[in-house]
Amino acid sequence: MLYNILIDPFVQMGASPDLFVQTLWEGLVSGVLYALIALGFVLIFKASGVFNFAQGIMVVFAGLTLVGLHEKGVPAWIAVLLTLGVMYVLAIAVERVVLRPLVNQPDIILFMATFGLTYVLIGIGEFIFGGEPKQMITEQLFLPTGSIDVNMLGGRVTFQKLDIAAAVIASAMIIGLSLFFQYTRIGRALRAVADSHKAALSVGISLNQIWAIVWFAAGIVALITGIMWGARSEVSFGLDIIALKALPVLILGGFTSVPGAIIGGLIIGVGEKMAEFYWGPLVGGGIENWIAYVIALGFLMYRPQGLFGDKIIERI
Amino acid sequence: MFYREAGQFKKTYAADMAVFPILQDRIGLGIILFIAAVVIPLTGSTFFISSVMIPFLVFSLAAMGLNIVTGYTGLISLGSAAFMGVGAFACFKLTTSFPNVNILVWILASGFFSAVIGALFAIPSLRIKGFYLAVATLAAQFFLEWCFVRIPWLYNYSASGAIQVPQRTLFGHIITGANATPTTRYLVLLAIVVFMTWIASNILHGRVGRTFMAVRDMDIAAELMGIRLLPAKLTAFALSSFYCGVAGAVMVTLWYTGGEASDLFNIRQSFYILFMVIIGGLGSLLGCFLGSALLNIVPLVLKYGLPSIGIAIASETAEHINHLLVGALIIFILIVEPHGMARLWQITKQKLRTWPFPY
Amino acid sequence: MKEFKTIAPGEELLNVENVTLRFGGVKAITDVSFNIKKGEVRAIIGPNGAGKTSMLNVINGFYHPQEGRITYRGATRSKMRPHVAAAQGIARTFQNVALFKGMTTLDNIMVGRTLKMQKPFFWHVFRHGPAMQEEIEHRKFVEEIIDFLEIEHIRKTPVGKLPYGLQKRVELGRALAMQPELLLLDEPMAGMNLEEKEDMCRFILDTKEQYGTTIALIEHDIGVVMDLSDRVCVLEYGLKIADGTPEEVKANQKVIDAYLGVAH
Numbered sequence: 061m062l063y064n065i066l067i068d069p070f071v072q073m074g075a076s077p078d079l080f081v082q083t084l085w086e087g088l089v090s091g092v093l094y095a096l097i098a099l100g101f102v103l104i105f106k107a108s109g110v111f112n113f114a115q116g117i118m119v120v121f122a123g124l125t126l127v128g129l130h131e132k133g134v135p136a137w138i139a140v141l142l143t144l145g146v147m148y149v150l151a152i153a154v155e156r157v158v159l160r161p162l163v164n165q166p167d168i169i170l171f172m173a174t175f176g177l178t179y180v181l182i183g184i185g186e187f188i189f190g191g192e193p194k195q196m197i198t199e200q201l202f203l204p205t206g207s208i209d210v211n212m213l214g215g216r217v218t219f220q221k222l223d224i225a226a227a228v229i230a231s232a233m234i235i236g237l238s239l240f241f242q243y244t245r246i247g248r249a250l251r252a253v254a255d256s257h258k259a260a261l262s263v264g265i266s267l268n269q270i271w272a273i274v275w276f277a278a279g280i281v282a283l284i285t286g287i288m289w290g291a292r293s294e295v296s297f298g299l300d301i302i303a304l305k306a307l308p309v310l311i312l313g314g315f316t317s318v319p320g321a322i323i324g325g326l327i328i329g330v331g332e333k334m335a336e337f338y339w340g341p342l343v344g345g346g347i348e349n350w351i352a353y354v355i356a357l358g359f360l361m362y363r364p365q366g367l368f369g370d371k372i373i374e375r376i
Numbered sequence: 377m378f379y380r381e382a383g384q385f386k387k388t389y390a391a392d393m394a395v396f397p398i399l400q401d402r403i404g405l406g407i408i409l410f411i412a413a414v415v416i417p418l419t420g421s422t423f424f425i426s427s428v429m430i431p432f433l434v435f436s437l438a439a440m441g442l443n444i445v446t447g448y449t450g451l452i453s454l455g456s457a458a459f460m461g462v463g464a465f466a467c468f469k470l471t472t473s474f475p476n477v478n479i480l481v482w483i484l485a486s487g488f489f490s491a492v493i494g495a496l497f498a499i500p501s502l503r504i505k506g507f508y509l510a511v512a513t514l515a516a517q518f519f520l521e522w523c524f525v526r527i528p529w530l531y532n533y534s535a536s537g538a539i540q541v542p543q544r545t546l547f548g549h550i551i552t553g554a555n556a557t558p559t560t561r562y563l564v565l566l567a568i569v570v571f572m573t574w575i576a577s578n579i580l581h582g583r584v585g586r587t588f589m590a591v592r593d594m595d596i597a598a599e600l601m602g603i604r605l606l607p608a609k610l611t612a613f614a615l616s617s618f619y620c621g622v623a624g625a626v627m628v629t630l631w632y633t634g635g636e637a638s639d640l641f642n643i644r645q646s647f648y649i650l651f652m653v654i655i656g657g658l659g660s661l662l663g664c665f666l667g668s669a670l671l672n673i674v675p676l677v678l679k680y681g682l683p684s685i686g687i688a689i690a691s692e693t694a695e696h697i698n699h700l701l702v703g704a705l706i707i708f709i710l711i712v713e714p715h716g717m718a719r720l721w722q723i724t725k726q727k728l729r730t731w732p733f734p735y
Numbered sequence: 736m737k738e739f740k741t742i743a744p745g746e747e748l749l750n751v752e753n754v755t756l757r758f759g760g761v762k763a764i765t766d767v768s769f770n771i772k773k774g775e776v777r778a779i780i781g782p783n784g785a786g787k788t789s790m791l792n793v794i795n796g797f798y799h800p801q802e803g804r805i806t807y808r809g810a811t812r813s814k815m816r817p818h819v820a821a822a823q824g825i826a827r828t829f830q831n832v833a834l835f836k837g838m839t840t841l842d843n844i845m846v847g848r849t850l851k852m853q854k855p856f857f858w859h860v861f862r863h864g865p866a867m868q869e870e871i872e873h874r875k876f877v878e879e880i881i882d883f884l885e886i887e888h889i890r891k892t893p894v895g896k897l898p899y900g901l902q903k904r905v906e907l908g909r910a911l912a913m914q915p916e917l918l919l920l921d922e923p924m925a926g927m928n929l930e931e932k933e934d935m936c937r938f939i940l941d942t943k944e945q946y947g948t949t950i951a952l953i954e955h956d957i958g959v960v961m962d963l964s965d966r967v968c969v970l971e972y973g974l975k976i977a978d979g980t981p982e983e984v985k986a987n988q989k990v991i992d993a994y995l996g997v998a999h
Contacts, residue, residue: 111507161711168452169714171507172654175647176706183700191692301643307511315507344526353515360504360512389874390867578862582870583845583852586838590846593835600795601913602821602850611856659837 069338082217083337084330089223091329092230093292096285097306098313098321099234100278105315106254107274108159109167113174114181116303118279121181122147123196123286123295128189130197139197140283147279155272163267182297191297196290203291226288233284234322237277241318246273254316308356328352395577412566417559426558426631432665432672433562433569434627439652439664440576441619446650447658448580449612450592451501452510456620456649458520461641462490463621464628465530468539471629472532479544479552483568483625490621491614493520498613502606505595517643524641541629552629561630568626572619577661579615588612589659651702655709657718666717674701739823740809744774747806748917748949749794754803756789756973763789764800765973771917776943776950778960781970782993787953788830790970791919794951795827796820808916822850824916828906828923830953836895840905843894844880847912848873880908883945884938900931907938911946918942920952924959932956936963957994961985969993 073080100115125146129139158173204221211217241247253260253270261267286295309328313320332355336348384399386392396402416429442456466486471479497516501509524530531539543553550556551564579585590598591608599605624641632640648671656667678694678701713719742748749771756764764786771777779787792798794805796815804811808823826847835843852873858866881887884904889897894905903923910918923939924932936959942948954960960967961981969977969990977987984990 158707158711165710165714167506168450169710171452171510172650173707173710175650175654176703176710179651179699179703179706181703183696183698183703186696187693187700191696304514304643307514311508311511346522346526350515350518350522353511353518357500357512357515360508361500389871389878393870393874575860579859582859582862582866583849583854584856584859586842586846587849589838589842590835590849593837594833596797596817597829597833597835598846599817600797600821600827601846601909602818603846604818 064342065339072338078217079337083333085217085219085223087330087333088326089220089226089292089329090333091326092227093285093289093325094305094309094329095322095325096230096233096281096288097303098309098325099237099318100281100285101306101310102313102316102318102321103237103274103278103281107250108253108271109170109257110159110174111167111171111315112278113171114177115278115282116300116306117178117181117297118147118150118282119286119289119303120295120297120300121150121185121286122279122283123290124185124189124194124297126283126287127194127197127290127295131189131194136197143283144280147283148276151272151275151279154275155268159271160268178300182300186297193294193296194290196287196295203287220292222288222291226292229284229288233281234318237281238318246270250274305352308352311356312359328355331355393581395581409570413563417563420559422558425562428672428676429562430558430565430631432668433565434623434631435649435652435668435672436665437569437572437626438620438623438649439656439668440573440661441616441621441623442649443653443656443658443661443664444576444580444588444619445612445616447653447660447663448585448592449588449609451498451609451612452507452650453513453613453616454510454643454646454650455497455513455517455520456616457641457643457645458517459490459494459617459620460624460627460645461520461524462493462617463487463624464641465524465539465624466490466621467625468541468628469530469532471541471544475542475544478546479541479629480546480564480568483622483629486625487618487622490624491618494617494620495610495614498610499606501609501613514643517646521642539628544629556630565626565630568622572622573661576619580661584611592659651706653716654706655716657716658714660716660718662721663716663718666721670705670717671702674698674705739807742773742808742916744947746773747771748773748808749951750806751790751794752804752806754790754793754800754805756786756793756798756800762973764793764970766803767970767973767975768803769968769975769978771949771951772966773949774943774947775965776939776952776963778952778954778964778967779970780954780957780960780967784972785970786973787970788921789973791827791921791951791953794820794917794919795825821913824913825919826910826913826915826917827919828903828910828921830921830925832899832902832906834894834902834906834909837893839891839893840881840886840897840908841877841890843905844877844908844912845873847909848877850913877912880911883911883941884908885934900927903927903931903935904938907935907942911942911948914946915948918948918950920950920954922953922955924954924956932959939963 097116097119100118101112104110104112104115122143126139126143129142130136134142154177158177159170162170162173204225207218207220208224209216209218241250249260249265249270250273252263252265253267257267260270289295305328306325309321309324311324312327313322313324332348332351335351336345340347384397386397391397396405416425420429438456438460441459442453445451445453463486466489467482470477470482470485474482493516497513500512504512534540541552543550543555545551546564549560551560580588587598587603587608588611590601590603591605591612595605598608627640652667652671653664654667655670656665657663675694675698678698679691682694709716713723747770750768751770752768753766754764754768755762755766767786767790779790781787789798793800794807796817796819799814806812807825835846838846852869854865854869858864862870881890884907886901886904886908889901889905894902897905907920907923910920920939924935927935939950939952940963943950952960952964954963964981966979967977967981967984968975969984969987971989971993976989976993977984979987
């Protein structure tokens with residue numbers, strides 16, 4: 061029994077390194093996607109202190125809007141632009157309708173309001189585009205399909221071109237965002253707001269405007285994530301459960317750290333794929349659904365502030 | 377004008393500490409109990425009792441469980457449906473293994489199983505707080521959900537993975553299984569819910585309840601007052617899970633008489649219960665009932681109410697609109713009154729007190 | 736559990752020896768020693784950031800000093816959890832009011848009685864019998880405190896809605912409900928107007944008289960400090976710069992420099 065848990069999986073890894081690489085790669089790719097959702101969370105949390113539970117749904121919503129518009133006969137690129145427009149309207153609406161009236165409420169109330177937002181988005185999305193799963197318009201967006209097979213380590217490892225594209229686009233977006241935060245006027249304002257709402261207000265930064273911008277940025281991230289994700293599986297609100305996986309990622313990385321979100325995403329992605337592949341069969345499989353949370357929980361016990369969070373000094 | 381407390385003097389601390397110190401409230405409660413226990417069983421249709429009242433009561437109980445930990449102790453739990461599931465499976469296993477023991481005993485006993493599991497998952501709550509804890513409870517949700525599917529022993533190796541409580545009787549009346557009448561099941565359920573509400577109110581109005589609220593409002597100060605945080609939080613989680621567990625047990629015994637799959641206890645159900653608590657009122661027992669009533673009635677109105685007044689609506693669309701409405705309702709309630717419908721009711725009572733001369 | 740002695744009036748209740756507290760590289764308190772005698776009002780003063788509140792946090796176990804020893808009622812310890820300190824009779828109020836905002840005044844003060852209420856959970860389930868008796872007994876005690884602090888009219892108001900001055904008073908009430916041996920007051924008069932300050936002074940003196948409580952007090956209003964306290968300890972940048980009766984401290988050159996500034 062102990063042998064099966066502690067030693068056998070590693071023997072298997074050593075015995076067929078090609079399978080190991082394949083699993084690792086799969087894990088890394090799903091890790092990138094988790095990281096992208098987590099990135100949306102981090103953006104909003106940094107700038108407004110709101111724990112946006114709806115980020116996962118925004119991903120599905122954006123993907124669904126894009127596909128839905130295309131189905132209604134809108135050309136792909138125009139559909140992308142229109143979806144961006146929808147995300148912009150959403151950002152403004154969220155700021156006006158949800159954030160502004162709740163501005164001085166405790167964090168937990170805002171957190172719960174994003175639950176409400178989640179259901180509103182599900183409702184609207186399903187109402188307009190129907191509840192059935194849809195295919196992502198991969199080819200129309202000039203995303204590569206097919207795969208590259210590499211013979212290595214005594215076996216054949218398959219890399220989906222799409223996954224490679226996803227990794228590249230994600231990296232580009234992360235670099236872009238960091239540059240944006242570091243070097244633009246709005247980026248500076250965002251960092252100021254993240255530090256202290258009141259202080260930012262007192263030097264003339266408009267909170268409302270900043271929040272709308274941040275939610276829009278999170279919307280763009282959501283759209284890109286939605287495209288990538290939809291291309292790998294399909295677009296439907298059934299994905300929202302998977303979107304929740306971004307939460308353990310956040311725990312690992314800390315709520316305010318962009319690098320944390322990425323590294324956390326990769327750890328969770330790889331961790332759960334490995335666990336499923338090598339340890340899953342011992343208990344009948346399906347552990348992918350919860351192993352991420354257990355990893356995060358175990359980690360929390362050891363380091364409650366997350367991988368990159370600051371040590372918390374409690375004051376009174 | 378009718379809702380006045382003038383002239384009702386309290387001569388002892390016991391009278392002042394009563395849950396309903398005002399006479400009119402006690403009369404009102406009596407009337408509600410009378411309607412629930414006598415009028416509804418006599419006049420309600422089968423549909424009304426089995427599709428409105430029974431779900432309402434089951435979810436009120438579950439919401440009460442969640443409210444204890446989230447509303448009173450301030451710890452968000454996203455795993456309440458899983459704890460319901462623990463209660464449901466425990467009750468099923470117990471009654472099929474020991475068929476001769478009264479089912480009511482097993483319903484309450486399954487709460488204890490749930491309480492132990494709940495406390496177990498609450499151990500991290502000492503070190504982690506707030507959103508982090510919410511995510512930790514998701515671990516409980518998904519792990520337990522997985523257990524419900526993957527451990528065939530739990531559902532006695534039945535092919536469909538469903539659990540079906542066999543026929544059990546109480547004082548010669550059939551109360552579970554396919555042959556029990558909705559009215560009997562409703563009355564048993566009502567008795568359980570009233571009893572459990574009374575217990576909850578007792579606990580929450582005393583030292584234990586104050587401890588919970590102190591932890592919620594300012595945990596550091598609570599600790600400096602001599603409250604040990606881990607036992608307080610564990611008690612809250614255990615008590616909460618106890619209520620959820622009993623709710624799960626009554627769900628499979630008194631509501632779903634046919635076998636239902638284990639996705640009764642999925643994450644969406646957890647969210648749904650959380651919504652009831654938010655809409656009804658965090659930290660209010662009355663709120664549990666109000667929230668449960670509202671969230672049970674909205675889908676029914678969309679599904680059956682609208683067609684009956686001539687607006688045709690596909691049942692799928694109704695579900696979509698339901699999502700939309702529930703979401704909008706949560707945001708609306710949080711903006712208008714973060715303490716939910718229960719607080720709105722309190723404000724109304726305050727106004728009634730001075731009506732018709734508010735100044 | 737260590738043995739805790741009963742201390743006679745005038746003897747040493749608490750002794751702090753060479754305590755140093757660091758946060759990372761920052762030293763909040765450096766090698767501070769002082770003692771508190773039973774029955775006295777002991778003031779800790781100093782400019783902002785001098786480490787006064789940190790000192791109180793160390794005393795009631797919220798912070799753990801890296802060096803030094805604390806002897807309380809004859810038992811020496813280096814680390815202690817806050818709830819243990821509470822159980823041994825150390826109560827406190829806070830600089831920024833730390834009341835339970837969602838609860839009423841009455842409930843807040845009742846929380847202070849938690850430690851004295853030990854009836855098992857079982858009875859609370861029914862809220863009858865022993866649990867109810869206990870509840871009523873403590874309610875009587877709490878009503879006395881409410882009476883003492885003259886807050887009868889806000890008994891059932893949620894404290895979040897009260898003005899600041901009253902909140903401070905409720906907080907004192909909550910601490911008193913613990914029947915503490917040693918009461919730590921962190922700026923009990925901050926942000927109050929003259930009248931409220933006078934009231935608060937009166938309550939502090941009455942507490943000492945009526946309950947025989949030993950009081951350690953942080954306060955910025957020097958006039959109040961000099962009038963109320965028996966001995967004063969002055970901190971600056973985490974160091975103790977003076978200790979003694981109000982008169983001695985007033986005459987101390989270092990204290991005058993710290994407060995008025997000095998030409999270098």
